[in-house]
Amino acid sequence: MPLSRRRFVGGFAAALTYLGVAPEGDLLAFGQSAASAPGGAPYLSDKIKKAMAEYDGYAKLSNNENPYGPPESVMKAMTDAFKYANRYGAPDGGIVDAIAAHHGVKTENVLIGEGSSELLDISDAAFTRGGRKVVGADPTYATIFQYAAGTNSEGILIPLRADYTQDIPAMIRAVKTNYRDIGLVYLCNPNNPTGRIVPKDEIKLLLESIPGDIPVFIDEAYHHYVDDPNYEPSTKYVIEGRKVIVARTFSKIAALAGMRLGYAVAPKELIDQLKPFVMTYNTNHLAKHGAVVALKDTANEVKVKLLNKQVRDGVTAEIRAMGYEVIPSQANFFMVNIKKDVTPVADEFLKRGVVVGRKFPPMNEFMRVSVGTQPEMDVFMKAFKEVFPVARQSKVG
Ligand code: PLP
Secondary structure: OOOOHHHHHHHHHHHHHHHOOOOOHHHHOOOOOHHHOOOOOOOOOHHHHHHHHHHHOOEEEOOOOOOOOOOHHHHHHHHHHHHHOOOOOOOOOOHHHHHHHHHOOOHHHEEEEOHHHHHHHHHHHHHOHHHOEEEEEEOOOOHHHHHHHOOOOOEEEEEOOOOOOOOHHHHHHHHHHOHHHEEEEEEEOOOOOOOOOOOHHHHHHHHHHOOOOOOEEEEOOOHHHOOOOOOOOOHHHHHOOOOEEEEEEOOOOOOOHHHOOEEEEOOHHHHHHHHHHOOOOOOOHHHHHHHHHHHHOHHHHHHHHHHHHHHHHHHHHHHHHOOOOEEOOOOOEEEEEOOOOHHHHHHHHHHOOEEEOOOEOOEOOEEEEEOOOHHHHHHHHHHHHHHOOHHHHHHHO
8 A cells, every 4th residue: 555544534534525525425436637637737735636646546446437447549539539628519529329329229319418327317307307206226326316306206115135136026016006106217237236137037027017108217337247148238128119218328337437428228209308408518528539439449348347257256256255245246346245334344444545335225234345456456355354354254154
């Protein structure tokens, strides 16, 4: 560890305070770029620069990012697009055409957003007005429920099954029972925070069982990491004309989380309902140019997927061998049952240079860990063995 952990925690906390950001949850993701801004950016105080530089030395395993960063091809495309920084309208690299071609749909079926977060936000705005409810798993990626609060809507939360999969039959029952009140169904596949997939048969069952006029938002943020043959992307339902919105993001395998670009693929009728809620000039030129190249750079995708699997499977095998339950994951993160509350344990990891995921109620004793590089995971495993020493391991095992 290149820098003092104590200094980091202090500096990091100070930086968060300075920025008006509470040090909790997914907000623990600091970008690296500002600290290395050309020539030492004058808009950052020395204190902040120091805190950010220290942060760069830490294993950031809290936000399911791609730890390898964008490939050269994408970096070059973004660098070339810098010259459009002063423009609102500029050549966008043909991003919408590229996405449409990628999925075999028309451009009218594609809507880009400031990350897939914007798609979640506007889906709530479009479909949960008047207090119409969102049905989804508990836990899942909760942003859809948070945005729903803004439309005075609320979630109908369906607990996971004993194997931590999403309970599709229970979701179907909830939709049917509350039919007139339901505005949207949300399905995260694979699910964040568990990493478990919804198999293709169950997606089919869901879509065939619920009333056809209820839109289903299928969040495929982690699609690229899956290799379970029972998984299938849901874009085929869009082509069939079902009321399905499939969301994808360039934040994960494409490593562009800080650039903010995501998209929805959906029937035109749904895209038209979403469009009025999109923010004007919502996406930036660099992201669009980079994303077009990222879509084509399948070699990089394959590489990152493989690396992720190798590192994830190695670390989870080691943790299991220590006697801890790890939920089988198809994504770039996993959950380990630490049999005690996550929050104080996360603090222990932070002291050891590792930022792990926040608590995901009601799974209060399951720690979510993003898969970093092998060196980052070595730091994580060292910390894990310190926080959960051998005496406890043999007791648990
Ligand atoms: N959906 C899921 C399941 C996520 O885990 C995340 C981020 O972690 C998002 C959407 C939001 O991603 P972004 O707005 O960066 O596209």
